[in-house]
Amino acid sequence: MTSAVLDELKWRGLLANSTDEEALADHLEAGPVTFYVGFDPTAPSIHFGNLVQLMVARHLQAAGHRPLLLVGGSTGMIGDPKDSGERTLNSPETVAGWVERIRSQVERYLDFSGPNAARVVNNLDWTGPLSVLDFLRDVGKHFPVNRMLARDVVRNRLEDGISYTEFSYVLLQSMDYLELFRSQGCTLQFGGSDQWGNITAGVELVRRAEGARVHALATPLLTKADGTKFGKTEGGTVWLDPAMTSPYAFHQFFLNAEDAKVVEYLKVFSSRTRAEIEELERSTREQPHLRLAQKALADDVTALVHSPAERDAAVAAAAALFGRSDLRDLTGPVLEGVVAELGVVDLGAPAQLPSVVEVLERSGVVASRGAARRAIAEGGAYINNVKVSDVDAVLSPDDLLHGRYVIARRGKRTVGAVTVRVGS
Template identity: 75%
Template sequence: MARDRSGARIDMVKVMNAVLDELKWRGLMANSTDEAALAEHLDAGPVTFYVGFDPTAPSLHIGHLVQLLVARVLQRNGHRPLMLVGGSTGLIGDPKETGERVMNPKETVSGWVRSIQRQVSRFVDFAGENPARMVNNLDWTGELNTLDFLRDIGKHFPVNRMLARDVVRTRLEEGISYTEFSYVLLQSFDYQQLFRTYGCTLQFGGSDQWGNITAGVELLRRSDGAHVHALATPLLTKADGTKFGKTESGTVWLDPQLTSPYAFHQFFLNAEDAKVIDYLRVFSERPRAEIEDLARQTAEAPQLRAAQRALADDVTAMVHSPADRDAAVAAAAALFGRSELADLSAEVLSSVVQELKAPELAAAGELPSVVDVLERTGVVASRSAGRRAIAEGGAYVNNQRVTDPDARLREEDLLHGRYVVVRRGKRTVGAASVIRG
């Protein structure tokens, strides 16, 4: 019997009837094999489900976060998660429309498996009455006999259906290897093994995986006579239709070594007004009433960016920690003169400087001039523009106004002995890292 946070027993019928409604309201459900049958299946009792992550990089990104949050919703409502990290499928790679994947060394993929398992484990509960379980498909494919695989699995896959998949049709003209062409067999085999071993009857993933997911459903129908279920989450986009989760500097990762908590917080803080409520429903666990109130505030006073602040705070605290969220908020405040830069730790300040693409300035003797720093950081377009900004009272070093056009940096201006932040006006900010020769 599931219990809520107070320890009271939950009426599972009422809860399970609400699961799909919550997923749909939060924008976490794009497709399902049979929604009515899935709802009935969820009503019938706790369901074991799985979601898979291939280790094609050392970290998951915010697109994967959508799947992790679906797993949280399902587990919170009494269902049992199997969190699969693909030690074998990661060696192959799902086919991409843009061309053949580069195969990574086995040792590299093995290290990525461990890294991603650590990330995944933070989002579901491995204790309690419906604990999550971590699984690795290398456990059942590593010693797989090729002839048995072709006889027992391959015979259930009509080639004409495999050729009809969108990604395969796209790649046929320029060529696709048998390795990537056959990826769908491996992912389907995962569903069969998890069904047989753990009684798993629901798989979900991104909508770009829908062909692979439904192939697993069909395999189980053909091989075991089983009726199992699948659902897919939508691809999140920005208002212009482009993919959400990319910045000028690249992918937004969950690993703080690849995307700092400050940069992560800033990414969500810059969400568009037109999409921020959609993102809140997906990425925040706030109740419906709070999100609807934030939608009202955004409509009435978008300049206050209340929804963006709530989104950035919630996601950063969940993916990193409340302390990292607080540090990111403090860094942004200090950067724009609302608090002291000197109060930021070296680690936080370093991430801010990195996000600002700070140049390194060599200083063998005396420190560079303020005008030089303003120009080198891109805060002004030229030295003359830098002198003009100082003369007009709009130039700052570490939030202190500079009044002398000939001023140079001082030793005490180097935060943590290295960093300096410059600003023109209220919003144009840059930073530099000074290297002493």
Template identity: 75%
Template sequence: MSERTDVLEELTWRGLVAESTDREELAAALDAGPITFYVGFDPTAPSLHFGNLVQLMVARALQRAGHRPLILVGGSTGLIGDPKQVGERTLNSKETVAGWVERIRAQVERFVDFEGPAAADVVNNLDWTGPLSAIDFLRDVGKHFPVNRMLAREVVRSRLEEGISYTEFSYVLLQSLDYLELFRTRGAVLQTGGSDQWGNITAGVELIRRAEGARVHALATPLLTKADGTKFGKTEGGSVWLDAGMTSPFAFHQYFLNAEDAKVIEYLKVFSERSREEIEALERETAEQPHRRAAQHALADDVTTLVHSAADTAAANAAAAALFGRGELDELPPDTLRALGQELNAAPVDPAGPPTVVELLEASGVVASRSAARRAIAEGGAYVNNRKVDDVDARLGDDQVLPGGLVVLRRGKRTVGAVTLER
């Protein structure tokens, strides 16, 4: 097999192939390549999120194998929105979506190479749908879509009883048009996406067959889940974003560091570009010495470096070490301290005078009551910014307040909380 074909085997080993059109034909096309492929992202928020990273990893793998990526940012489809299982989407203004297009364009550009024989390009579907009249759209695209087949789509069936607007109902036509346009103008013969997009992707394959009499390909990645079956990539606060201002590098690193033993190798295969041999070695180490959490550290470091930078990874590791007494909190930069406070849900405190350590231990949530705080101090297990507190009547000194008013409290080795002084 050639390197171009090997990529399909690699993607399969990494668990990145949930569904595909005829696999043998796709393998033959990859082998005869290089081919041009595309993956699309709708700007429904100011940033891409963790789930989009799966598609970017597929694009990187295909490009390494010599195939040419087109990264589509949906300036037009983002104005409509793919139908959700429950309820209509709120339509964002054209100005808002245009701003998000530019932000996401800048994000995706760091994940693919724009030079060389397999140089990537970023395209915006508003460029070809904007000038298109409604009459031309209905004649040239709509005529190829039997309504009975559109009604049979799972998301449409689930919405029929409560109602679905024609706007969302017709989304599949817009996405299919993208594939047709990129086939005609750029020679794209493969679209990749998440398994939740399989219906839209294959509709584009069918449109090209009907309109051009050509056979093209599709590949879908699986939905990543936690061990209990819930979606991986969600936190109590919502999505894990790729934008550092929406999910800090420290919080991003911590999220992957907390991956379950049962799933961490699966995530490593998807989000790390380590070799099969390296990942299999980490798998053995995790099975033999799970307490070392070697796979989790490798995963968190690799993904944070890819999405942010090596410097951000180093800062996240330094912050995590300092948090549990293996480093100096006051040596961390202010933005890392701010992210650390957010991750710890630092409680705001507005003291009339210098607060007691007992009060702060309770306010931070590391103990349930002031009596428990006094007991922790008396037993030698209470810390302020990693400094042990011996006096049950001790008050916080000005020199103990970190930048931003942050104070980190700890009981024992692992129970950590924080407060932010409002002065």
């Protein structure tokens, strides 16, 4: 038997590994299936890599299956072992705060009403009351140490050392599957391919403890065209929290997707049909300079994560930044996101407002004040999209957007920003 939703996940490049694929397809077709995916609160927000899992959950729910979104209040206090070394343990209070923030984030992406309504669960609810003796007897006895030692991350850490705490993380995550199988009838878990060892350990624990067959699948890790990990900007992780990555910066990140990878990302993050994506693939191949696929990707993902209104504001901000509309029309929060992405320079609260030459140089759009004067003389210098013709020009209070921001530009594409405070 084949499964329409499994075929859709495969076409979209969302299936890297699975337990017996034929059995999984039969199970999905015989559904509805209760499935779960977990998010550990190791930061105040989830990032766009986690959005891959939420997209899988959306596809499965749309096919009639029931989602459980697990926010790991207990596993988040331990942290999955990393190759680079021991994690710093966060306080229970910090983790509890992050659990609530992430709960509110993941709830945005699925339907919490109807016959296959989603539900958020917290593994601290069943791990917290468990005694050490019960944990060792009921869970630990099913884990051969030799198999735990054979895990890649453990083997890589043995020389420098790995704590028993991190060594035991796999038991905690596996216990989640067992608990959700028992209490919710959950028979499918999925996550990123870097979690495959933990995921299959949960499958094995359910088999050993209950004699039941359950299923698992894993999504591929997204990479850039050169094979390096995808998910970092020069400033760090691309977060789904607008206070940590502004909607403008988020939109720009996807707008800059490589031609070689943009269709892959569209399949993952957009709900567009196969015909629509294939048409965008054709345009990328034949007219790459139009960047239609990148624009579709950035628009779709920003609207999903933030809102259609925030998407429109991000598009308007980009247009204004390069002189295609008025910067003064941008709201304060949108402009703040723009200048943060540019790498704004704070000029403080000088006794007198700075000269245009100083702003051009300090913002980084020219290398020196001499270069700033030449840019003005050649007609290629702009303050807030207004061409500057006087090399001795000084900012006026009207030049301070929202009372503090100044956008400097040289030519068509070189843009920078400064902040200036009037008074102290």
